[in-house]
Structures are given as C-alpha cells and as structure tokens.
Amino acid sequence: MAKMTLEELRNLRDSKKKEMTQRDGDKSAQIVIGMGTCGIAAGAKDAFDAFLEELGNHDIKDTRITQTGCMGLCFSEPTVEVAVPDMPRVIYGNVDANVARRIVREHIIEKKLVSDHIFDKPAADIISE
C-alpha cells in the first residue's frame, strides 16, 4: 500500500461517501472492546483487527467500534460488549480473532448469540459504583 497524504485520505473518504446508502441510526450495531492493560495483554488488538476485517468482508458498514478500559473481567479478556438492536446487550469473554469473526457472522448477521462465550455482566466491584 502506498503512502497516503491527508488530502488523498479526504478524497477517498468523499468517494466512499457517494457509495454509501442512507443509514438508519437505530439499526446499527455497537461493539465495545475492553482495551485496558489486561485486554491489551490478552490480545484485544487482534480481536479489534478481526472485527474490522470480518465486517469489511461482509460489507457491513453501519457499525461503530469503540473501546473502553478494564471491564472488571480480567480473567476472561479480551472482553467485548455487543449491542445489536432488538437483541440483548451481551458481554463476550475470551474473544480471540476467531471468536470475533464468529460474533460478526452469528450475532451481527444471523442474530444468534455466541452462547459459549457469553459473560453475563461486569464484576460486582464495577457495577456497584
């Protein structure tokens, strides 16, 4: 890939904008990746890259990916929270690149939970705040 200037990035952005279909804000999926010391050490960046790639492969555009610090589930890092409209908000644990790809295919596309990686909610010392 060639070096890109900010101007070239802007042009690329503008050309993509023309291709974009009208979005419905309420229908987009939200992915929150735990990127604290524990998440980083457990490979949260591999999960991040896998989400980007798999969503791109399936041409899914209306998704936001954000990051947060430690969610209090250090033992099950990388942890990822996924919110898809009309589905329960779920925290997944031990999300390596493969599980991230499964979440895109099963949870986001097929609307089925990836049951073997679900963690109910953050640890008590986090949610009692």
Place this chain on the structure above:
Amino acid sequence: MHATICDLITDLVQNAFEADATEIKLNVEETENNLKVVIADNGKGMSATTLEKAKDPFYSDGLKHKHRKVGLGLPFLFQTSEMTGGTAAIESEEGIGTTVTFNLDPANVDLPMFGNFTTAAVTLMTYGFKGNLTIEHSKDGKSYSVSREELIEVLGDLNDLESLTLLKQFIEGNEEDLKAI
C-alpha cells in the same frame, strides 16, 4: 511484561488519556541501534510521592476500580527496560503534565517484538477521549506525523466502521513507506 513494544506503548498512552490531557504527543524513533519512545502529555501530572508509588505494581490510585490493588502499566515499562539494558524515565509535575521517555536496544535478545504499530495507532486514535493526540513515527530518517484533530476533520466520526477502515489504510500506507528502502 507486555508481549510487544506496541502493547506497552498503547498502555502508556492510555495513562495520558486518563490524566485528562488535552494535548498528547507520541514520538517513536527507530534507528538501527536504538528505539526511542517519548509520550508527553499536558494532563494533571503527579506529585513526586505519587510518581514513586506509581512505579510499584501493587499501587493504584483506586479511582477507576476501588477494590483494585494493582497498576501494571508503568511497572511493565521498568521491567522491560531493566531486563534488556535499556533506560526509562518519567518526569511529572502536578497541573503541568507527564513525560515518559524510554530507550531500548533493538538487538537485545530479551526485548519483546516491536509488534503491530498500525493497530496500536488506530486503537489509540479512536479510543474515545476528548483531547488531541499527535503520533510521529520515524525510522532511519524517514518519518510521518498525524494528529487526531486532523483525522477527525478529514474523516468525521472516527469510530464509524468506514472511518476506521480508511484510518487503518492511511496508517498502514505510511508504515509501509517507512519500511520501504
């Protein structure tokens, strides 16, 4: 310690986000014999006493998680530099900011791999903090620099999947140019 230098850098830059900095500079300078990293922020800084405590892995200010008794970011840095004959220093002043500087020997066999700088840069730029972050990466005299403010101006919402994909392409292109002979 962290598995890669880029993981260590990510962790240390996040400290600056949490110090409420409005201007953060990450400078990574690679030469054949040295890897120099400087992370400078204008955040809330630390007193000399707190700074000493922050080097202890069993110290945390308890603000994020009140029952948590560990804080591993800075200790991982000192562990890495001590184990590989490098140097690491932190200067901090309350209300002024903090600067973390370290120099590591790329030839040392105990040094962790450098890791994936593209993903580190993309995750840092899109971490969701209010201030500005400028990343400058140079290798053997070549360099590029980009700031979060510039990226937001060009791309809009950085956490939108399309922006993330374009941002990754942008950083990847610049990284490949650094490595090209």
